[in-house]
Amino acid sequence: MPLRHPWRWVATVVVLVLAAMLVHSLVTDATYGWGVVGQYMLSGPILRGLLLTLELTGAAMAIGIALGVTLAILRLSPNPLLSGASWLYIWFFRGTPVLVQIVFWYNISALYPHVGIGIPFGPVLVHGSANSIVSSLVAAILGLGLNEAAYYAEIVRAGILSVDTGQTEAAQSLGMPRVVIMRKVVLPQAMRVIVPPTGNETISMLKTSSLASAAAVAELFYSAQLIYARNYETIPLLVVASLWYLALTTLLTIGQHYIERYYARGSVPSVPPRTFPELLLRSLGRPGARRREVPS
Amino acid sequence: MRATAPMLLAQGVHKRFGALEVLRGIDLEVAPREVMCLLGPSGSGKSTFLRCVNHLEQVDSGRLYVDGVLVGYEERGDRLHELHEREVCRRRAEIGMVFQRFNLFPHMTALENVAAAPVLVKKEPRAVAVERAARLLDRVGLLARSDAYPSQLSGGQQQRVAIARALAMQPKLMLFDEPTSALDPELVGEVLDAMRGLAEDGMTMVVVTHEIGFAREVGDALVFMDGGRVVESGVPRDVIAHPSQERTRAFLSKVL
Ligand SMILES: Nc1ncnc2c1ncn2[C@@H]1O[C@H](COP(=O)(O)OP(=O)(O)OP(=O)(O)O)[C@@H](O)[C@H]1O
Ligand SMILES: [Mg+2]
Numbered sequence: 066m067p068l069r070h071p072w073r074w075v076a077t078v079v080v081l082v083l084a085a086m087l088v089h090s091l092v093t094d095a096t097y098g099w100g101v102v103g104q105y106m107l108s109g110p111i112l113r114g115l116l117l118t119l120e121l122t123g124a125a126m127a128i129g130i131a132l133g134v135t136l137a138i139l140r141l142s143p144n145p146l147l148s149g150a151s152w153l154y155i156w157f158f159r160g161t162p163v164l165v166q167i168v169f170w171y172n173i174s175a176l177y178p179h180v181g182i183g184i185p186f187g188p189v190l191v192h193g194s195a196n197s198i199v200s201s202l203v204a205a206i207l208g209l210g211l212n213e214a215a216y217y218a219e220i221v222r223a224g225i226l227s228v229d230t231g232q233t234e235a236a237q238s239l240g241m242p243r244v245v246i247m248r249k250v251v252l253p254q255a256m257r258v259i260v261p262p263t264g265n266e267t268i269s270m271l272k273t274s275s276l277a278s279a280a281a282v283a284e285l286f287y288s289a290q291l292i293y294a295r296n297y298e299t300i301p302l303l304v305v306a307s308l309w310y311l312a313l314t315t316l317l318t319i320g321q322h323y324i325e326r327y328y329a330r331g332s333v334p335s336v337p338p339r340t341f342p343e344l345l346l347r348s349l350g351r352p353g354a355r356r357r358e359v360p361s
Numbered sequence: 362m363r364a365t366a367p368m369l370l371a372q373g374v375h376k377r378f379g380a381l382e383v384l385r386g387i388d389l390e391v392a393p394r395e396v397m398c399l400l401g402p403s404g405s406g407k408s409t410f411l412r413c414v415n416h417l418e419q420v421d422s423g424r425l426y427v428d429g430v431l432v433g434y435e436e437r438g439d440r441l442h443e444l445h446e447r448e449v450c451r452r453r454a455e456i457g458m459v460f461q462r463f464n465l466f467p468h469m470t471a472l473e474n475v476a477a478a479p480v481l482v483k484k485e486p487r488a489v490a491v492e493r494a495a496r497l498l499d500r501v502g503l504l505a506r507s508d509a510y511p512s513q514l515s516g517g518q519q520q521r522v523a524i525a526r527a528l529a530m531q532p533k534l535m536l537f538d539e540p541t542s543a544l545d546p547e548l549v550g551e552v553l554d555a556m557r558g559l560a561e562d563g564m565t566m567v568v569v570t571h572e573i574g575f576a577r578e579v580g581d582a583l584v585f586m587d588g589g590r591v592v593e594s595g596v597p598r599d600v601i602a603h604p605s606q607e608r609t610r611a612f613l614s615k616v617l
Binding site: 231234238239241254 | 415417446447450451453454455456457458460462464465466467468477478481482523526527530
């Protein structure tokens with residue numbers, strides 16, 4: 066009897082063989098050093114790096130969102146000076162690499178302790194006083210946050226433009242001033258368009274924050290680097306960092322699902338599950354994993 | 362001379378979009394408690410005129426007075442100066458508007474739609490606004506659907522909520538721009554009934570509509586517009602039965 070889908074079988078066999086090889090290498094290959102991974106997974110420097118990664122992500126996203134919303138509103142302002150300034154900002158910060166921006170801020174901020182206290186330039190700063198550590202953290206936050214604002218502004222602008230102009234007109238006809246219309250009518254509706262990419266940006270920021278290592282901020286990646294620079298267990302420590310990044314992005318993805326559902330209220334089709342964890346949540350049939358709006 | 366000052370007075374209103382002259386000198390008057398129906402073919406400038414009345418569009422020349430006051434402007438010498446936003450909003454709040462496509466706020470329930478503007482614009486206490494909102498929803502027969510979102514309501518129900526929302530600001534004048542044109546035929550009646558009730562309570566209304574029956578029964582005056590001008594006006598029954606202008610006759614023969 067001939068097979069129904071011969072190529073599908075071939076593909077399945079290939080995938081299974083590759084997976085088996087991967088698992089085999091993961092389990093037996095000494096370079097992964099699972100013992101070392103286990104040893105460092107919950108170690109002090111790694112956990113402190115993890116905390117710093119979370120703080121960096123939170124602070125950079127806070128700046129990015131607050132400034133991004135402001136830039137988007139300015140960009141849509143009828144005043145050409147304001148919209149032009151916003152355009153210029155977005156043009157500049159989107160047009161240069163974020164790594165360059167972080168290093169730029171790092172070198173600017175490195176001037177301050179020098180001027181104030183007289184600490185010399187160079188890598189010595191890493192081990193230096195509290196002042197220099199704060200300033201490198203500030204450099205990383207500024208670099209990441211100001212860059213994020215440029216991207217976030219475009220997301221917010223798209224969200225605002227997605228709201229029907231009839232909404233603004235109805236609000237105007239009720240006597241609402243521009244600021245109130247933006248806050249109470251337009252932005253809440255724009256949220257449906259803004260929230261999904263915000264989740265993606267946050268997840269992306271979690272990983273991009275590893276660039277702060279260029280400013281000698283001991284976040285997760287740099288902490289791992291510092292350890293393997295001493296003990297040469299490079300691969301195991303990169304595995305440690307990757308596992309933590311994966312765990313955090315997974316958590317964020319699940320959180321994103323719930324936030325999206327909140328902002329979809331009032332619309333008939335509920336947000337379809339888009340990612341694997343969301344599908345998983347749904348198939349597990351967790352109470353409230355998916356709410357259906359029933360017209361009463 | 363009339364006994365009362367007009368609620369709406371338009372004098373030589375001109376409006377153009379680029380090269381397109383949409384309003385070419387509109388003169389009309391609506392007395393308090395009067396219902397004026399505005400008829401005309403598509404593109405004749407009916408919507409544009411209504412939008413000029415509450416300053417959603419700026420006029421190029423002419424004057425629009427609501428209850429004796431210019432809506433978006435202040436007259437100094439014989440030039441018009443655009444008012445400060447706060448003042449424009451204050452004057453707009455006295456004019457209710459109902460749109461063809463309802464334009465309810467989809468992220469708010471019916472009750473919140475109606476209560477929002479009094480709280481946000483007039484800084485009314487929430488309890489007062491909610492109480493009035495409930496009363497207005499009751500008046501349009503939708504108290505039971507207070508907690509429904511617009512997407513859970515039929516078109517006719519949405520339009521009745523939109524009417525209640527406009528009334529919540531206690532306007533002096535209500536503008537309706539083809540309020541039943543987007544509705545399935547069986548839903549038109551419920552909206553027209555709500556408007557008829559409003560007219561009987563003495564609301565001053567300007568209604569753009571193709572519902573000739575409504576114009577004849579509820580309207581106190583009928584204005585026929587074409588090409589940005591008022592072609593003919595008078596008592597609805599007379600204009601509809603004996604139009605004096607050829608263009609009016611041609612239009613009516615198509616709508617009736
Ligand atoms: N914002 C605008 N910019 C450019 N042209 C416009 C604008 N608004 C309306 N117009 C044009 O002005 C003319 C009159 O439009 P208006 O909407 O006032 O007509 P109307 O009488 O309400 O027609 P309808 O019965 O189709 O609603 C149309 O030709 C329209 O294309
Ligand atoms: Mg129109």
